[in-house]
Amino acid sequence: MIVNKEYALSLDKEDPISHFREEFYVSDEIIYLDGNSLGLLSKRSEKAVLTLLDSWKKYAIDGWTEGNNPWFYLSEEMGKQFASLVGATDKELIATGSTTTNLHQLLATFYKPKGNKTKILADELNFPSDIYAIKSHLQLHGLSPEDHLVTVKSRDGHTLRTEDIISQMTDEIALIILPSVLYRSGQILDMSAITTAAHERDIVIGFDLCHSIGSVPHDLSNWKVDFAFWCTYKHLNGGPGSVGGIYVNEKHLGKEPGLSGWFSSAKDKQFDLEYELTPALTAGAYQIGTPHILSLAPLIGSLEIFNEARIETIRKKSLQLTDYLIRLIEAELTEYTFEITTPKEAHARGGHIYLTHQNAASICKALKSNGVIPDFRNPNGIRLAPVALYNTFEEVWKTVQILKRIMEEEQYKKYDNTRGVIA
């Protein structure tokens, strides 16, 4: 029954948030399953950008304090819009920087090697940019990454076990950086249990939420996570290079930022232009310089959509979509040596599915030429992200039909099994 198209159509009919699809620039000829790399443009974001340009046109310098969204407060305002997505209070949040620059700021602020507590714990599956940033800070402290970066190993090459992470939390670990959702397999780490274990050992811990924000609910304040950082161009649909976010737990607010600038200042003091910085008593202190207003503007529209649709409802549909995709792959593609490396249990699965196959690169090219947009991850991964706000169950059904035809007809053999420049 699940392999029948009627079943997909019946799921779409019952979907309480199907109307949000009309808010996005989706094409009926293309099945876009790459919203976890770059989310689609919504009409509300487009309008927000145009309105912002208008405020520049109309107010010039006075745009900092005039208009519907005065630029001087926009980072704080967008920070508040993250609250329900990450489970934190307004003052713990700020929209600023990018994933990697925010990690640099947080490392500069929270990594304080002392005595024999000098090492940073990460994992061998994280996105490389995070590892590069960690190595920079070890080097800035004159410590060698070979000795001071400890990485949790994966037993199966795709997932991490909580007990393996905890067993690496030795006396020598000063700080832990982990992803919330692994960018390949899509596994969700147990952030609550891992944070508790870290704190029992007096270790500060931060999470990279790039692959979970906008797809999975979080409860950062209650879990007592020390800090977190993320981008907004993936599930949050902020557009290429849109401004990222930082969360810092309330107990740390008031801490001197590791990297200061005039936007770290308490807002009422900023234009006193004193040489002694008075940092904001909010996460706003972890800003550095003038906010990238044109790259914040799309968030005005896109975060409004998330707060209307509600993250719990988005998560529920996302799990249904990925569950349906897994079941269809298992029913229709058994003979073609695909392996699903994403955890099957709902609580351990983020918003995308990772399939491995020895011809993954050429299969991705064949999918694209059939109007399905996946993404390829070296060396043999196909990532498929059916996004709750704009994808349909029918599109998931069609994708598996197309993939089956590509395999049956060996269409992938027409393409090289190598990646493009961006893959």
Ligand SMILES: *Cc1c(COP(=O)(O)O)cnc(C)c1O
């Ligand atoms: C997407 C992603 C990044 C990208 O970093 P930017 O600074 O936004 O380019 C970093 N880390 C993870 C885990 C990601 O998924």
